[in-house]
Amino acid sequence: MALDLGMAQISQMAFGYWQAQTLFAAVRTGVFDALAEGPLTVDKAAAACGLPEDSALRLLDACVALRLLTRSGDGEYANGQHTQRLLVEASAESVTRWVKVMARWYDPWGGITQALQVAEAVEERRLRLGDDEEYAADFILGMHEYNSRSADALAQALPQQGATTMVDVGGGAGTYSIAFCEQWPDLTSEVIDLPAVLPLTSNTVTQAGLESRIQLRAGDYYSDHFGSDVDVVLLSNVLHQESPEAALGILRRARAALSESGRVLVHGHFLEETRTAPLFTTLHNLSALTLWDGGRSYTVAEMTELMRQAGLAHVEVVQAPEPSAKLLVGTADAAHGADRSHERA
Ligand SMILES: C[S@@+](CC[C@H](N)C(=O)[O-])C[C@H]1O[C@@H](n2cnc3c(N)ncnc32)[C@H](O)[C@@H]1O
Structure with a gap:
């Protein structure tokens, strides 16, 4: 039975963070950088990202489904055209730092219910402003x-x-x-x-x-x-x-x-x-x-x-x-x- 529109939209919202987390994990484990020089099979991509092969397979397949990657008939994974431009750290148009900040904000966002109840920020501002150098950069x-x-x-x-x-x-x-x-x-x-x-x-x-x-x-x-x-x-x-x-x-x-x-x-x-x-x-x-x-x-x-x-x-x-x-x-x-x-x- 087809889902009615309301349920489809609620599902999309509730599952939305699965997509965000897949993107964050791929950026954080360096998937797009590993594929920057050309297509790789799963074993080579897994080695380049320091992941067990089964984990890499799941992540790469989900990235294909999200249209971040493509997979050829002989099982090689490649960056999509926009992925190569936007999600490879060395690219002049890279937005990987910005994606990493969004990944970092996932934690305070996870505390949104508490923030609403006490009307107070969850994260300490000073972390972004120099106390955590990597985060500030x-x-x-x-x-x-x-x-x-x-x-x-x-x-x-x-x-x-x-x-x-x-x-x-x-x-x-x-x-x-x-x-x-x-x-x-x-x-x-x-x-x-x-x-x-x-x-x-x-x-x-x-x-x-x-x-x-x-x-x-x-x-x-x-x-x-x-x-x-x-x-x-x-x-x-x-x-x-x-x-x-x-x-x-x-x-x-x-x-x-x-x-x-x-x-x-x-x-x-x-x-x-x-x-x-x-x-x-x-x-x-x-x-x-x-x-x-x-x-x-x-x-x-x-x-x-x-x-x-x-x-x-x-x-x-x-x-x-x-x-x-x-x-x-x-x-x-x-x-x-x-x-x-x-x-x-
Ligand atoms: C959201 S960023 C905006 C940066 C820039 N204006 C832009 O539009 O891209 C906010 C900036 O305010 C700075 N900031 C925060 N608290 C500050 C303070 N007390 N005095 C001076 N700058 C501050 C931060 O370091 C950061 O660079």
């Missing part, structure tokens, strides 16, 4: 792998309007500073992030050949100032990590740093006003609960109100390249003035 460079695919389009979506200075608060690997410097002539940017992150930023900036235009500053966005007379303060994928109170403090310091015609850019994934769409952001909101104490997804109206309270006016909403993402552009509200009382003495 995967987190920062994984975001770079993911976001650099659309960062140029974001920078293209916004007119330069004569801006020559930018401060990229919580800039991570410098993904958006690089994209904006590549799109906007004469722009220089300062990435502010935690000390453990900046060596990673330094590498990506050097690889992009932009050391002369992108400076790095170790800082804490809860308390440090963001400079003065700045044309653009960028807060990309930062405020969903924070409570409304913390976000307001950060926005106030961003406003205080602006030049007269300066702009604050808030980039991230937003909930529609109904709060029930887009699907990705409703799930991101749960992810924020498990991962970032105080973190949440905001609607555009909620973020606009925080920006207004911080002294920003004329908030314009620009569609970002990712369907669930937006760029909110706030200009300095002269009537409000720059409130510097929140800066550290």
Whole structure:
């Protein structure tokens, strides 16, 4: 008897993590790297991945079913075209670090029921921010792998309007500073992030050949100032990590740093006003609960109100390249003035 649609969808949801875990196991055991140089039989793939042959056979067959691999008539397994491009670590387009971060988040996500009950994050933030060096590198460079695919389009979506200075608060690997410097002539940017992150930023900036235009500053966005007379303060994928109170403090310091015609850019994934769409952001909101104490997804109206309270006016909403993402552009509200009382003495 055919399953009705409702049951089929519930099954797909309930079994969904089997697919995710198969992908994670294949990346973590190096299946796609082992096949990067060419097709292998199961015994050779098993040896290359350090797996018993029976385990390798099950994993490789499931990867064929998931269309990550192909299997030839004589039993050789090969990477699919997109697998070779995206899931081989040495590929220029690799997203394996990002997949490893998603694999890592499986553990805190497993505690979602508890997180909901106690309304507290399951994972300690400090692990991602330097206490676990390998995880921090995967987190920062994984975001770079993911976001650099659309960062140029974001920078293209916004007119330069004569801006020559930018401060990229919580800039991570410098993904958006690089994209904006590549799109906007004469722009220089300062990435502010935690000390453990900046060596990673330094590498990506050097690889992009932009050391002369992108400076790095170790800082804490809860308390440090963001400079003065700045044309653009960028807060990309930062405020969903924070409570409304913390976000307001950060926005106030961003406003205080602006030049007269300066702009604050808030980039991230937003909930529609109904709060029930887009699907990705409703799930991101749960992810924020498990991962970032105080973190949440905001609607555009909620973020606009925080920006207004911080002294920003004329908030314009620009569609970002990712369907669930937006760029909110706030200009300095002269009537409000720059409130510097929140800066550290
Ligand atoms: C989700 S990432 C976003 C990175 C980058 N802006 C992007 O859009 O790709 C958040 C960034 O905030 C940084 N961060 C977290 N807490 C911070 C703090 N207290 N002060 C400065 N940066 C912080 C993290 O190190 C990380 O680079």
